[in-house]
Amino acid sequence: MTGSEKLRRLHPEDITAAAQLSAQAGWNQTEDDWRTLLELSPEGCLAIEVDGVLAATTTLLCYGRRLAWIGMVLTKAEYQRRGFARKLLAHALENADKMGIATTKLDATDQGQPIYESLGFRSEQEIERWSRPSGNAQLPATLTSEEEPWRDLDSLVFGTDRSQLLERLARLNPPTSSSESYLFTRPGRVTAYLGPCVSNDPRQARRLIEDSVLNSQCVWSWDLFTRNHEAVALARDLGFSPKRHLVRMARGKELREKENAIYAIAGFELG
Ligand SMILES: CC(C)(COP(=O)(O)OP(=O)(O)OC[C@H]1O[C@@H](n2cnc3c(N)ncnc32)[C@H](O)[C@@H]1OP(=O)(O)O)[C@@H](O)C(=O)NCCC(=O)NCCS
Incomplete structure (x- = not known):
């Protein structure tokens, strides 16, 4: 990661930019949906910032120790293919492993699926x-x-x-x-x-x-x-x-x- 790139927690002040990121991907989430994740998992919501711009996000929501859920894996179009999603996911999975989470799940788009497979995720079932x-x-x-x-x-x-x-x-x-x-x-x-x-x-x-x-x-x-x-x-x-x-x-x-x-x-x- 270069000097201007910073992997950090997502903060409440990032919510507007985070909602713009999900909107740019065509997703349906609102600022309240981001707030829900931040409120339930303040330490699990991660971001990469580049020169003050929110470039990528990933969230990890724990349901006790049995299960954690990965979501909001998003990289702003102009920052894609620089390894940001992979870095955030690796960080989130390391946190899950440290907490002793038994199972981690997510719902993968076509774009996300190859990254998850390379990180050891297996397909369970189709969702539409x-x-x-x-x-x-x-x-x-x-x-x-x-x-x-x-x-x-x-x-x-x-x-x-x-x-x-x-x-x-x-x-x-x-x-x-x-x-x-x-x-x-x-x-x-x-x-x-x-x-x-x-x-x-x-x-x-x-x-x-x-x-x-x-x-x-x-x-x-x-x-x-x-x-x-x-x-x-x-x-x-x-x-x-x-x-x-x-x-x-x-x-x-x-x-x-x-x-x-x-x-x-x-x-x-x-x-
Ligand atoms: C999917 C997404 C998060 C990837 O972000 P990224 O920061 O560009 O990903 P990385 O640079 O960390 O790429 C990691 C690996 O994923 C794969 N990958 C990334 N983008 C890909 C794409 N568009 N098509 C196919 N594979 C892709 C590549 O194998 C890449 O490894 P590489 O080093 O060999 O290129 C980004 O394209 C995005 O925001 N897409 C729209 C939202 C979305 O679908 N999110 C996934 C939700 S499950």
């Missing part, structure tokens, strides 16, 4: 961004309940405890739920975002998602596992179609989510 085109970006008002079924349900299905993340998401945009299911939605930069949604009962999942989607005029994005055939069928029924293809990848100990109960992931940067 589906979208529903009509309408505007206005989120519908949600009817909230006192119950919080995600507390127990989520860790059983996701495989580890991500309640801090869900609590933060719930504070920003209260979820809807029924006995065996929950659904979160949140605003995005371009479209509203549907997820995470977890359910042990396909009929309940359908009802929650239909209620949100059909009662709104939103343009929606929804990231789902192609192996969850119920989710795929529901997305098609509601007028969604696939837009982007990614691969969920893992490094370290095997830790599988119950993908048949995950109707929507929380976000490519969150798991």
Whole structure:
């Protein structure tokens, strides 16, 4: 790294520049999404700065010691192919190893996949961004309940405890739920975002998602596992179609989510 390049933590003052970086890549994340990562993982959000410019980012969000999630692997176009993403990833993985994290995962774009393979990540399953085109970006008002079924349900299905993340998401945009299911939605930069949604009962999942989607005029994005055939069928029924293809990848100990109960992931940067 030359004298003008600095690998450092991402700070709250970087959020505007970080959001510009994800917007330049065409991503849907908002400043609030970056704030969520910084709030939950102040030490895991890394940046490379060149002459005062935010040139590259990578985030590492730990869900206890069992799992950490890599996200926001972004390099500004004019700084690409200089090894920045590789340096940030190596640093993040070193931190994960020092903390004794058993498994590290991420959702890889085509551009990112070769880097991750060279760092020891293996492909687990396909994941797709589906979208529903009509309408505007206005989120519908949600009817909230006192119950919080995600507390127990989520860790059983996701495989580890991500309640801090869900609590933060719930504070920003209260979820809807029924006995065996929950659904979160949140605003995005371009479209509203549907997820995470977890359910042990396909009929309940359908009802929650239909209620949100059909009662709104939103343009929606929804990231789902192609192996969850119920989710795929529901997305098609509601007028969604696939837009982007990614691969969920893992490094370290095997830790599988119950993908048949995950109707929507929380976000490519969150798991
Ligand atoms: C993917 C991305 C982060 C790579 O950033 P970068 O700083 O240019 O990556 P590096 O310079 O560290 O490259 C590391 C290795 O990745 C591979 N790589 C990087 N960019 C690549 C590309 N566009 N196509 C294919 N392979 C690529 C190369 O093998 C490279 O090694 P090399 O030294 O042999 O060239 C950057 O292109 C980007 O921001 N893309 C848009 C957002 C995105 O898709 N992020 C990945 C999310 S999973």
